[in-house]
Amino acid sequence: MKSVNTDIAYDYIRKRILSGEFPPGHPLLTEVLARDIKVSRTPVRDALRKLETDGLVSIRAHLGANVKKMELKEFSEMCDLRLALESHAAGLAARNHTESDLREIQFALTAMKRLTEQIARDASEQPLLAELIHEDVRFHIAVMTAAKNDLMKKEILRLHLINRVVSGTSMDKQPVPKVEADARRQSVLEKHQDIYTAIAASDPAAAKREMEFHLQEMIDHSLLLMTRVESGVIARELSPEELAYSS
Amino acid sequence: MKSVNTDIAYDYIRKRILSGEFPPGHPLLTEVLARDIKVSRTPVRDALRKLETDGLVSIRAHLGANVKKMELKEFSEMCDLRLALESHAAGLAARNHTESDLREIQFALTAMKRLTEQIARDASEQPLLAELIHEDVRFHIAVMTAAKNDLMKKEILRLHLINRVVSGTSMDKQPVPKVEADARRQSVLEKHQDIYTAIAASDPAAAKREMEFHLQEMIDHSLLLMTRVESGVIARELSPEELAYSS
DNA sequence: CGATATCTGTGTTGACACTTTTCATGAGCA
DNA sequence: TGCTCATGAAAAGTGTCAACACAGATATCG
Secondary structure, eight states, X not given: OXXXXXXXXXXXXXXXXXXXXXXXXXXXXXXXXXXXXXXXXXXXXXXXXXXXXXXXXXXXXXXXXXXXXXXXXXXXXXXXXXXXXXXXXXXHHHHHOOHXXXXXXXXXXXXXXXXHHHHHHOSOOHHHHHHHHHHHHHHHHHHHHHTTOHHHHHHHHHHHHHHHHHHHHHHTTOOOOHHHHHHHHHHHHHHHHHHHHHHHTTOHHHHHHHHHHHHHHHHHHHHHHHHHOSSSSSOOOOXXXXXXXXX | OOOOHHHHHHHHHHHHHHHTSSOXXXXXXXXXXXXXXXXOHHHHHHHHHHHHHHTSEEEETTTEEEEOOOOHHHHHHHHHHHHHHHHHXXXXXXXXXXXXXXXXXXXXXXXXXXXXXXXXXXSOOHXXXXXXXXXXXXXXHHHHHHTTOHHHHHHHHHHHHHHHHHXXXXXXXXXXXXXXXXXXXXXXXXXXXXXXXXXXXXXXXXXXXXXXXXXXXXXXHHHHHHHHOSSSSSOOOOOHHHHHHHO
Protein backbone atom coordinates (compact mmCIF):
# COMPACT_ATOMS: atom_id res chain seq x y z
CA MET A 1 0.00 0.00 0.00
CA LYS A 2 1.72 3.11 -1.28
CA SER A 3 1.18 6.08 0.96
CA VAL A 4 -0.46 8.90 -0.92
CA ASN A 5 0.30 12.57 -0.46
CA THR A 6 -3.02 13.13 1.22
CA ASP A 7 -1.96 10.81 4.01
CA ILE A 8 1.40 12.50 4.33
CA ALA A 9 -0.27 15.87 4.69
CA TYR A 10 -2.80 14.43 7.14
CA ASP A 11 -0.13 12.96 9.39
CA TYR A 12 1.95 16.12 9.24
CA ILE A 13 -0.84 18.48 10.26
CA ARG A 14 -2.36 16.13 12.78
CA LYS A 15 0.95 15.64 14.52
CA ARG A 16 1.47 19.39 14.86
CA ILE A 17 -1.99 19.86 16.27
CA LEU A 18 -1.61 17.08 18.82
CA SER A 19 1.85 18.27 19.84
CA GLY A 20 0.47 21.70 20.54
CA GLU A 21 2.60 23.33 17.88
CA PHE A 22 -0.63 24.40 16.21
CA PRO A 23 -2.74 25.54 19.18
CA PRO A 24 -6.54 25.90 19.07
CA GLY A 25 -7.57 28.77 16.83
CA HIS A 26 -4.34 28.59 14.84
CA PRO A 27 -5.07 29.37 11.17
CA LEU A 28 -4.24 26.62 8.69
CA LEU A 29 -3.46 28.16 5.31
CA THR A 30 -3.47 25.63 2.52
CA GLU A 31 -0.75 27.43 0.58
CA VAL A 32 1.65 27.67 3.52
CA LEU A 33 1.07 24.05 4.52
CA ALA A 34 1.44 22.89 0.93
CA ARG A 35 4.78 24.67 0.70
CA ASP A 36 5.99 23.23 4.01
CA ILE A 37 4.94 19.67 3.19
CA LYS A 38 6.11 20.04 -0.40
CA VAL A 39 2.91 18.87 -2.04
CA SER A 40 0.22 20.79 -3.85
CA ARG A 41 -2.81 22.36 -2.17
CA THR A 42 -5.23 19.60 -3.15
CA PRO A 43 -3.95 16.86 -0.83
CA VAL A 44 -3.64 19.48 1.91
CA ARG A 45 -7.28 20.38 1.42
CA ASP A 46 -8.21 16.71 1.57
CA ALA A 47 -6.23 16.29 4.75
CA LEU A 48 -7.92 19.28 6.34
CA ARG A 49 -11.33 17.87 5.46
CA LYS A 50 -10.41 14.62 7.10
CA LEU A 51 -9.14 16.40 10.17
CA GLU A 52 -12.36 18.36 10.28
CA THR A 53 -14.33 15.16 10.58
CA ASP A 54 -11.95 14.03 13.29
CA GLY A 55 -13.11 17.13 15.08
CA LEU A 56 -9.64 18.64 15.24
CA VAL A 57 -10.11 21.33 12.62
CA SER A 58 -12.96 23.60 11.63
CA ILE A 59 -13.44 24.73 8.03
CA ARG A 60 -15.75 27.38 6.67
CA ALA A 61 -16.17 27.89 2.94
CA HIS A 62 -14.03 30.74 1.64
CA LEU A 63 -12.90 31.54 5.15
CA GLY A 64 -10.28 28.87 5.57
CA ALA A 65 -9.43 26.39 8.26
CA ASN A 66 -8.48 26.71 11.93
CA VAL A 67 -7.48 24.32 14.63
CA LYS A 68 -10.73 23.62 16.44
CA LYS A 69 -11.52 26.01 19.24
CA MET A 70 -14.27 25.10 21.64
CA GLU A 71 -16.39 27.21 23.85
CA LEU A 72 -17.48 25.89 27.19
CA LYS A 73 -20.89 24.67 26.04
CA GLU A 74 -19.55 22.52 23.24
CA PHE A 75 -16.79 21.16 25.43
CA SER A 76 -19.27 20.20 28.07
CA GLU A 77 -21.46 18.48 25.47
CA MET A 78 -18.49 16.55 24.20
CA CYS A 79 -17.61 15.40 27.68
CA ASP A 80 -21.12 14.14 28.16
CA LEU A 81 -20.90 12.26 24.91
CA ARG A 82 -17.72 10.65 26.06
CA LEU A 83 -19.33 9.78 29.36
CA ALA A 84 -22.18 8.02 27.58
CA LEU A 85 -19.91 6.02 25.31
CA GLU A 86 -17.15 5.16 27.70
CA SER A 87 -19.41 4.06 30.53
CA HIS A 88 -21.32 1.89 28.10
CA ALA A 89 -18.04 0.48 26.88
CA ALA A 90 -17.07 -0.35 30.46
CA GLY A 91 -20.29 -2.32 30.76
CA LEU A 92 -19.46 -4.20 27.58
CA ALA A 93 -15.94 -4.82 28.82
CA ALA A 94 -17.34 -6.55 31.88
CA ARG A 95 -19.24 -8.86 29.54
CA ASN A 96 -16.78 -9.45 26.74
CA HIS A 97 -13.27 -9.22 28.20
CA THR A 98 -10.74 -11.97 27.67
CA GLU A 99 -7.99 -13.00 30.05
CA SER A 100 -5.42 -11.03 28.08
CA ASP A 101 -7.63 -7.92 28.19
CA LEU A 102 -7.74 -8.18 31.97
CA ARG A 103 -3.99 -8.50 32.17
CA GLU A 104 -3.53 -5.40 30.04
CA ILE A 105 -5.90 -3.38 32.22
CA GLN A 106 -4.24 -4.57 35.37
CA PHE A 107 -0.83 -3.80 33.98
CA ALA A 108 -1.75 -0.18 33.38
CA LEU A 109 -3.33 -0.07 36.79
CA THR A 110 -0.26 -1.25 38.70
CA ALA A 111 1.89 1.16 36.74
CA MET A 112 -0.42 3.98 37.76
CA LYS A 113 -0.28 2.88 41.38
CA ARG A 114 3.49 2.88 41.39
CA LEU A 115 3.68 6.29 39.72
CA THR A 116 1.07 7.86 41.95
CA GLU A 117 2.95 6.82 45.07
CA GLN A 118 6.25 7.91 43.65
CA ILE A 119 4.90 11.32 42.75
CA ALA A 120 3.39 11.75 46.19
CA ARG A 121 6.76 10.97 47.79
CA ASP A 122 9.17 12.83 45.54
CA ALA A 123 9.23 16.48 44.68
CA SER A 124 10.36 16.18 41.06
CA GLU A 125 7.12 15.49 39.28
CA GLN A 126 7.26 16.58 35.68
CA PRO A 127 8.50 13.52 33.79
CA LEU A 128 6.63 11.16 36.11
CA LEU A 129 3.44 13.10 35.55
CA ALA A 130 3.66 12.61 31.81
CA GLU A 131 4.18 8.91 32.41
CA LEU A 132 1.19 8.76 34.71
CA ILE A 133 -1.03 10.41 32.13
CA HIS A 134 0.25 7.94 29.60
CA GLU A 135 -0.68 4.98 31.79
CA ASP A 136 -4.07 6.56 32.48
CA VAL A 137 -4.77 6.69 28.76
CA ARG A 138 -3.52 3.16 28.47
CA PHE A 139 -5.95 2.02 31.12
CA HIS A 140 -8.90 3.57 29.35
CA ILE A 141 -7.83 2.20 25.99
CA ALA A 142 -7.46 -1.25 27.49
CA VAL A 143 -11.01 -1.07 28.82
CA MET A 144 -12.35 0.00 25.45
CA THR A 145 -10.46 -2.77 23.76
CA ALA A 146 -11.97 -5.28 26.15
CA ALA A 147 -15.43 -4.05 25.17
CA LYS A 148 -14.94 -5.67 21.74
CA ASN A 149 -16.66 -2.97 19.75
CA ASP A 150 -14.23 -1.39 17.30
CA LEU A 151 -16.59 1.33 16.18
CA MET A 152 -17.16 2.46 19.73
CA LYS A 153 -13.46 2.32 20.49
CA LYS A 154 -12.68 4.44 17.49
CA GLU A 155 -15.29 7.00 18.41
CA ILE A 156 -14.09 7.26 22.00
CA LEU A 157 -10.49 7.60 20.89
CA ARG A 158 -11.58 10.42 18.62
CA LEU A 159 -13.16 12.22 21.55
CA HIS A 160 -10.07 11.63 23.68
CA LEU A 161 -7.91 13.33 21.09
CA ILE A 162 -10.15 16.35 20.80
CA ASN A 163 -10.23 16.56 24.55
CA ARG A 164 -6.47 16.49 24.68
CA VAL A 165 -6.08 19.27 22.16
CA VAL A 166 -8.74 21.50 23.65
CA SER A 167 -8.07 21.07 27.33
CA GLY A 168 -4.44 20.00 27.22
CA THR A 169 -3.25 23.49 26.47
CA SER A 170 -5.15 25.16 29.28
CA MET A 171 -4.52 22.65 32.04
CA ASP A 172 -0.83 23.41 32.14
CA LYS A 173 -1.43 27.00 33.09
CA GLN A 174 -3.46 26.16 36.15
CA PRO A 175 -1.28 26.05 39.25
CA VAL A 176 -2.76 23.62 41.75
CA PRO A 177 -1.45 23.03 45.30
CA LYS A 178 0.51 19.78 45.45
CA VAL A 179 -1.45 18.35 48.36
CA GLU A 180 -4.68 18.82 46.49
CA ALA A 181 -3.25 17.33 43.31
CA ASP A 182 -1.91 14.31 45.20
CA ALA A 183 -5.30 13.71 46.76
CA ARG A 184 -6.91 13.87 43.36
CA ARG A 185 -4.46 11.40 41.89
CA GLN A 186 -5.05 9.03 44.77
CA SER A 187 -8.80 9.28 44.26
CA VAL A 188 -8.46 8.66 40.53
CA LEU A 189 -6.37 5.60 41.25
CA GLU A 190 -8.99 4.17 43.59
CA LYS A 191 -11.72 4.76 41.06
CA HIS A 192 -9.70 2.92 38.46
CA GLN A 193 -9.29 0.04 40.82
CA ASP A 194 -13.04 -0.08 41.37
CA ILE A 195 -13.60 -0.14 37.64
CA TYR A 196 -11.11 -2.93 37.20
CA THR A 197 -12.67 -4.95 39.97
CA ALA A 198 -16.13 -4.64 38.45
CA ILE A 199 -14.89 -5.67 35.02
CA ALA A 200 -12.90 -8.59 36.38
CA ALA A 201 -15.99 -9.70 38.29
CA SER A 202 -17.97 -9.61 35.03
CA ASP A 203 -20.44 -7.20 36.58
CA PRO A 204 -21.60 -4.91 33.73
CA ALA A 205 -23.88 -2.72 35.82
CA ALA A 206 -21.17 -2.01 38.37
CA ALA A 207 -18.52 -1.42 35.74
CA LYS A 208 -20.74 1.02 33.98
CA ARG A 209 -21.68 2.79 37.19
CA GLU A 210 -18.09 3.13 38.36
CA MET A 211 -16.88 4.40 35.01
CA GLU A 212 -19.73 6.87 34.86
CA PHE A 213 -18.90 8.15 38.29
CA HIS A 214 -15.20 8.38 37.55
CA LEU A 215 -15.69 10.31 34.34
CA GLN A 216 -18.27 12.63 35.83
CA GLU A 217 -15.80 13.56 38.52
CA MET A 218 -13.13 14.20 35.93
CA ILE A 219 -15.47 16.26 33.80
CA ASP A 220 -16.55 18.40 36.72
CA HIS A 221 -12.92 19.04 37.48
CA SER A 222 -12.11 19.97 33.88
CA LEU A 223 -15.06 22.29 33.57
CA LEU A 224 -14.14 23.96 36.83
CA LEU A 225 -10.64 24.62 35.56
CA MET A 226 -11.92 25.90 32.26
CA THR A 227 -14.37 28.34 33.73
CA ARG A 228 -11.60 29.67 35.93
CA VAL A 229 -9.58 30.52 32.86
CA GLU A 230 -10.75 33.96 31.91
CA SER A 231 -8.52 34.65 28.95
CA GLY A 232 -6.60 31.68 27.73
CA VAL A 233 -5.85 29.70 24.64
CA ILE A 234 -9.41 28.47 24.77
CA ALA A 235 -11.15 31.78 24.79
CA ARG A 236 -14.87 31.48 25.10
CA GLU A 237 -16.85 33.68 22.74
CA LEU A 238 -17.68 37.07 24.16
CA SER A 239 -21.34 37.96 24.29
CA PRO A 240 -22.38 41.20 22.60
CA GLU A 241 -22.63 42.97 25.96
CA GLU A 242 -19.18 41.81 26.97
CA LEU A 243 -17.78 42.91 23.65
CA ALA A 244 -19.18 46.37 24.22
CA TYR A 245 -17.28 46.64 27.51
CA SER A 246 -14.02 45.22 26.29
CA SER A 247 -13.20 48.02 23.86
CA MET B 1 -24.21 32.30 1.95
CA LYS B 2 -23.53 31.29 -1.59
CA SER B 3 -23.78 27.56 -2.07
CA VAL B 4 -20.60 26.11 -3.44
CA ASN B 5 -20.36 23.29 -5.95
CA THR B 6 -19.08 20.93 -3.31
CA ASP B 7 -22.35 21.33 -1.42
CA ILE B 8 -24.37 20.80 -4.58
CA ALA B 9 -22.53 17.58 -5.30
CA TYR B 10 -22.86 16.52 -1.67
CA ASP B 11 -26.61 17.05 -1.62
CA TYR B 12 -27.04 15.33 -4.96
CA ILE B 13 -25.18 12.17 -4.04
CA ARG B 14 -26.50 12.02 -0.50
CA LYS B 15 -30.07 12.29 -1.72
CA ARG B 16 -29.60 9.40 -4.14
CA ILE B 17 -28.07 7.25 -1.47
CA LEU B 18 -30.83 7.95 1.04
CA SER B 19 -33.53 7.43 -1.55
CA GLY B 20 -32.10 4.03 -2.37
CA GLU B 21 -31.31 4.99 -5.94
CA PHE B 22 -27.68 4.27 -5.11
CA PRO B 23 -27.93 1.07 -3.06
CA PRO B 24 -25.18 -0.19 -0.73
CA GLY B 25 -22.18 -1.33 -2.74
CA HIS B 26 -23.06 0.86 -5.69
CA PRO B 27 -19.87 2.27 -7.25
CA LEU B 28 -19.49 6.03 -7.28
CA LEU B 29 -17.30 7.09 -10.18
CA THR B 30 -16.12 10.65 -9.91
CA GLU B 31 -16.19 11.22 -13.65
CA VAL B 32 -19.73 9.96 -14.12
CA LEU B 33 -21.01 11.91 -11.15
CA ALA B 34 -19.18 15.03 -12.28
CA ARG B 35 -20.80 14.78 -15.70
CA ASP B 36 -24.26 14.23 -14.22
CA ILE B 37 -23.99 17.10 -11.75
CA LYS B 38 -22.25 19.27 -14.32
CA VAL B 39 -19.30 20.22 -12.18
CA SER B 40 -15.70 19.09 -12.27
CA ARG B 41 -14.32 16.09 -10.43
CA THR B 42 -12.79 18.12 -7.61
CA PRO B 43 -16.02 19.10 -5.82
CA VAL B 44 -17.32 15.58 -6.38
CA ARG B 45 -14.26 14.19 -4.66
CA ASP B 46 -14.76 16.61 -1.78
CA ALA B 47 -18.38 15.57 -1.51
CA LEU B 48 -17.46 11.90 -1.43
CA ARG B 49 -14.94 12.54 1.32
CA LYS B 50 -17.58 14.29 3.35
CA LEU B 51 -20.03 11.47 2.77
CA GLU B 52 -17.37 9.03 3.84
CA THR B 53 -17.12 10.72 7.20
CA ASP B 54 -20.90 10.66 7.47
CA GLY B 55 -20.47 6.93 7.18
CA LEU B 56 -22.51 6.65 4.00
CA VAL B 57 -19.64 6.04 1.58
CA SER B 58 -16.41 4.12 1.71
CA ILE B 59 -13.33 5.22 -0.22
CA ARG B 60 -10.12 3.33 -0.86
CA ALA B 61 -7.16 5.05 -2.46
CA HIS B 62 -6.91 4.28 -6.17
CA LEU B 63 -9.86 1.94 -5.93
CA GLY B 64 -12.65 4.46 -5.90
CA ALA B 65 -15.75 5.00 -3.82
CA ASN B 66 -18.79 2.86 -3.06
CA VAL B 67 -21.97 3.35 -1.13
CA LYS B 68 -21.18 1.91 2.29
CA LYS B 69 -21.87 -1.75 2.63
CA MET B 70 -21.90 -3.26 6.10
CA GLU B 71 -21.37 -6.74 7.26
CA LEU B 72 -23.27 -8.05 10.20
CA LYS B 73 -20.54 -7.42 12.75
CA GLU B 74 -20.15 -3.76 11.93
CA PHE B 75 -23.89 -3.25 11.79
CA SER B 76 -24.27 -4.82 15.17
CA GLU B 77 -21.54 -2.60 16.59
CA MET B 78 -23.22 0.45 15.18
CA CYS B 79 -26.50 -0.52 16.74
CA ASP B 80 -24.83 -0.86 20.09
CA LEU B 81 -23.29 2.55 19.68
CA ARG B 82 -26.67 3.98 18.96
CA LEU B 83 -28.08 2.22 21.97
CA ALA B 84 -25.46 3.77 24.22
CA LEU B 85 -26.02 7.27 22.90
CA GLU B 86 -29.75 7.28 22.56
CA SER B 87 -30.47 5.78 25.95
CA HIS B 88 -28.13 8.30 27.54
CA ALA B 89 -29.94 11.02 25.61
CA ALA B 90 -33.25 9.79 26.98
CA GLY B 91 -31.85 10.17 30.47
CA LEU B 92 -30.78 13.70 29.68
CA ALA B 93 -34.18 14.44 28.19
CA ALA B 94 -35.80 13.50 31.46
CA ARG B 95 -33.60 16.09 33.16
CA ASN B 96 -33.52 18.91 30.63
CA HIS B 97 -36.80 18.86 28.73
CA THR B 98 -38.95 21.95 28.44
CA GLU B 99 -42.72 22.11 28.18
CA SER B 100 -42.54 22.53 24.44
CA ASP B 101 -40.26 19.51 24.13
CA LEU B 102 -42.83 17.41 25.95
CA ARG B 103 -45.59 18.61 23.68
CA GLU B 104 -43.56 17.69 20.61
CA ILE B 105 -42.86 14.20 21.93
CA GLN B 106 -46.48 13.67 22.86
CA PHE B 107 -47.59 14.91 19.47
CA ALA B 108 -45.53 12.28 17.69
CA LEU B 109 -46.77 9.71 20.14
CA THR B 110 -50.47 10.33 19.57
CA ALA B 111 -49.89 10.32 15.83
CA MET B 112 -48.24 6.94 16.14
CA LYS B 113 -51.08 5.64 18.24
CA ARG B 114 -53.64 6.72 15.67
CA LEU B 115 -51.66 5.20 12.80
CA THR B 116 -50.97 1.94 14.59
CA GLU B 117 -54.65 1.40 15.26
CA GLN B 118 -55.60 2.37 11.75
CA ILE B 119 -53.09 -0.04 10.25
CA ALA B 120 -54.29 -2.86 12.49
CA ARG B 121 -57.89 -2.26 11.33
CA ASP B 122 -57.47 -1.63 7.63
CA ALA B 123 -55.87 -3.85 5.05
CA SER B 124 -54.30 -1.11 2.93
CA GLU B 125 -51.09 -0.43 4.79
CA GLN B 126 -48.43 0.93 2.49
CA PRO B 127 -48.84 4.73 2.68
CA LEU B 128 -49.82 4.57 6.34
CA LEU B 129 -46.73 2.53 7.14
CA ALA B 130 -44.47 5.20 5.70
CA GLU B 131 -46.28 7.75 7.80
CA LEU B 132 -45.87 5.62 10.90
CA ILE B 133 -42.15 5.32 10.34
CA HIS B 134 -42.00 9.05 9.86
CA GLU B 135 -43.71 9.68 13.19
CA ASP B 136 -41.45 7.12 14.84
CA VAL B 137 -38.40 9.03 13.68
CA ARG B 138 -40.07 12.21 14.81
CA PHE B 139 -40.54 10.78 18.27
CA HIS B 140 -36.91 9.84 18.61
CA ILE B 141 -35.74 13.19 17.25
CA ALA B 142 -37.98 14.98 19.71
CA VAL B 143 -36.44 13.03 22.59
CA MET B 144 -32.93 13.85 21.41
CA THR B 145 -33.86 17.50 21.07
CA ALA B 146 -35.17 17.50 24.62
CA ALA B 147 -31.82 16.18 25.82
CA LYS B 148 -30.28 19.57 24.99
CA ASN B 149 -26.99 18.24 23.69
CA ASP B 150 -26.52 19.22 20.07
CA LEU B 151 -23.39 17.18 19.57
CA MET B 152 -25.09 14.05 20.76
CA LYS B 153 -28.15 14.76 18.67
CA LYS B 154 -26.03 15.20 15.57
CA GLU B 155 -24.18 11.98 16.20
CA ILE B 156 -27.34 9.99 16.77
CA LEU B 157 -28.92 11.41 13.63
CA ARG B 158 -25.84 10.34 11.72
CA LEU B 159 -26.25 6.79 12.97
CA HIS B 160 -29.95 6.85 12.14
CA LEU B 161 -29.17 7.72 8.54
CA ILE B 162 -26.59 4.98 8.15
CA ASN B 163 -29.03 2.56 9.70
CA ARG B 164 -31.68 3.62 7.23
CA VAL B 165 -29.44 3.12 4.23
CA VAL B 166 -28.06 -0.19 5.36
CA SER B 167 -31.14 -1.85 6.75
CA GLY B 168 -33.79 0.08 4.88
CA THR B 169 -33.11 -1.74 1.68
CA SER B 170 -33.28 -5.21 3.17
CA MET B 171 -36.30 -4.78 5.41
CA ASP B 172 -38.65 -4.36 2.49
CA LYS B 173 -37.87 -7.76 1.13
CA GLN B 174 -38.79 -9.58 4.29
CA PRO B 175 -42.38 -10.74 4.16
CA VAL B 176 -43.80 -10.84 7.67
CA PRO B 177 -47.25 -12.14 8.64
CA LYS B 178 -49.60 -9.25 9.32
CA VAL B 179 -50.66 -10.46 12.76
CA GLU B 180 -47.08 -10.63 13.87
CA ALA B 181 -46.28 -7.20 12.45
CA ASP B 182 -49.32 -5.69 14.13
CA ALA B 183 -48.30 -7.12 17.46
CA ARG B 184 -44.83 -5.67 17.04
CA ARG B 185 -46.19 -2.26 16.22
CA GLN B 186 -48.43 -2.37 19.25
CA SER B 187 -45.49 -3.31 21.44
CA VAL B 188 -43.35 -0.52 20.01
CA LEU B 189 -46.13 1.94 20.72
CA GLU B 190 -46.35 0.86 24.34
CA LYS B 191 -42.61 1.16 24.79
CA HIS B 192 -42.74 4.67 23.40
CA GLN B 193 -45.45 5.54 25.84
CA ASP B 194 -43.33 4.22 28.71
CA ILE B 195 -40.42 6.34 27.55
CA TYR B 196 -42.61 9.40 27.33
CA THR B 197 -44.02 8.81 30.78
CA ALA B 198 -40.55 8.51 32.30
CA ILE B 199 -39.34 11.68 30.61
CA ALA B 200 -42.44 13.62 31.58
CA ALA B 201 -41.98 12.42 35.17
CA SER B 202 -38.40 13.73 35.07
CA ASP B 203 -37.09 10.29 35.96
CA PRO B 204 -33.73 9.96 34.16
CA ALA B 205 -32.99 6.41 35.29
CA ALA B 206 -36.35 5.14 34.12
CA ALA B 207 -36.18 7.03 30.83
CA LYS B 208 -32.78 5.61 30.13
CA ARG B 209 -33.82 2.10 31.07
CA GLU B 210 -36.97 2.18 28.94
CA MET B 211 -35.13 3.56 25.93
CA GLU B 212 -32.40 0.99 26.32
CA PHE B 213 -34.93 -1.79 26.45
CA HIS B 214 -36.86 -0.46 23.48
CA LEU B 215 -33.79 -0.13 21.30
CA GLN B 216 -32.41 -3.49 22.31
CA GLU B 217 -35.65 -5.07 21.19
CA MET B 218 -35.50 -3.26 17.90
CA ILE B 219 -31.88 -4.19 17.36
CA ASP B 220 -32.53 -7.85 18.06
CA HIS B 221 -35.31 -7.75 15.53
CA SER B 222 -33.15 -6.06 12.89
CA LEU B 223 -30.30 -8.47 13.38
CA LEU B 224 -32.65 -11.39 13.14
CA LEU B 225 -33.96 -10.12 9.82
CA MET B 226 -30.47 -9.49 8.54
CA THR B 227 -29.16 -12.90 9.38
CA ARG B 228 -32.14 -14.41 7.64
CA VAL B 229 -31.20 -12.64 4.43
CA GLU B 230 -28.81 -14.98 2.74
CA SER B 231 -28.16 -13.09 -0.44
CA GLY B 232 -29.53 -9.59 -0.44
CA VAL B 233 -28.58 -6.05 -1.17
CA ILE B 234 -26.60 -6.09 2.03
CA ALA B 235 -24.48 -9.06 1.27
CA ARG B 236 -22.17 -9.94 4.09
CA GLU B 237 -18.60 -10.56 3.06
CA LEU B 238 -17.92 -14.12 2.15
CA SER B 239 -15.16 -15.83 4.07
CA PRO B 240 -12.34 -17.36 2.03
CA GLU B 241 -13.80 -20.82 2.49
CA GLU B 242 -17.24 -19.69 1.34
CA LEU B 243 -15.72 -17.94 -1.63
CA ALA B 244 -14.06 -21.15 -2.64
CA TYR B 245 -17.45 -22.88 -2.73
CA SER B 246 -19.33 -20.18 -4.54
CA SER B 247 -17.41 -20.33 -7.81
C1' DC C 1 0.34 -20.15 -17.26
C1' DG C 2 3.02 -16.03 -16.62
C1' DA C 3 4.76 -11.67 -18.36
C1' DT C 4 3.51 -7.61 -20.63
C1' DA C 5 0.60 -4.07 -22.88
C1' DT C 6 -3.50 -1.50 -22.52
C1' DC C 7 -7.11 0.68 -20.32
C1' DT C 8 -9.91 2.62 -16.72
C1' DG C 9 -10.19 5.77 -13.18
C1' DT C 10 -8.08 8.02 -9.31
C1' DG C 11 -4.27 11.25 -7.34
C1' DT C 12 -1.94 15.39 -8.19
C1' DT C 13 -0.68 19.60 -10.16
C1' DG C 14 -0.69 24.52 -11.53
C1' DA C 15 -3.62 28.05 -13.38
C1' DC C 16 -7.72 30.63 -13.07
C1' DA C 17 -12.23 32.36 -10.92
C1' DC C 18 -14.49 33.90 -7.20
C1' DT C 19 -15.29 35.57 -2.27
C1' DT C 20 -14.08 37.84 1.67
C1' DT C 21 -11.44 41.08 4.05
C1' DT C 22 -8.85 44.99 4.41
C1' DC C 23 -7.45 49.38 3.71
C1' DA C 24 -7.21 53.69 1.54
C1' DT C 25 -9.75 57.35 -0.42
C1' DG C 26 -12.96 60.85 -0.33
C1' DA C 27 -17.61 62.85 0.68
C1' DG C 28 -20.58 64.54 4.27
C1' DC C 29 -21.13 66.76 8.60
C1' DA C 30 -20.30 68.93 13.11
C1' DT D 1 -10.06 71.20 10.59
C1' DG D 2 -11.13 66.84 12.30
C1' DC D 3 -14.15 62.98 12.57
C1' DT D 4 -17.26 59.37 10.80
C1' DC D 5 -18.82 56.56 7.49
C1' DA D 6 -19.68 54.98 2.75
C1' DT D 7 -17.32 53.16 -1.24
C1' DG D 8 -14.55 50.74 -3.97
C1' DA D 9 -10.23 48.84 -5.34
C1' DA D 10 -6.50 45.79 -4.10
C1' DA D 11 -4.84 41.84 -1.46
C1' DA D 12 -5.18 37.40 0.39
C1' DG D 13 -6.84 32.92 0.14
C1' DT D 14 -10.10 29.54 -1.05
C1' DG D 15 -13.03 27.05 -4.74
C1' DT D 16 -12.89 25.11 -9.27
C1' DC D 17 -11.17 23.46 -13.42
C1' DA D 18 -8.80 20.72 -17.06
C1' DA D 19 -4.64 18.29 -18.02
C1' DC D 20 -1.22 15.17 -16.64
C1' DA D 21 0.90 11.31 -13.71
C1' DC D 22 0.28 7.10 -11.85
C1' DA D 23 -1.79 2.85 -9.59
C1' DG D 24 -4.57 -1.08 -10.25
C1' DA D 25 -7.46 -4.10 -13.22
C1' DT D 26 -8.04 -6.38 -17.51
C1' DA D 27 -6.85 -8.24 -21.86
C1' DT D 28 -3.24 -10.00 -24.94
C1' DC D 29 0.56 -12.49 -26.41
C1' DG D 30 4.46 -15.51 -25.99
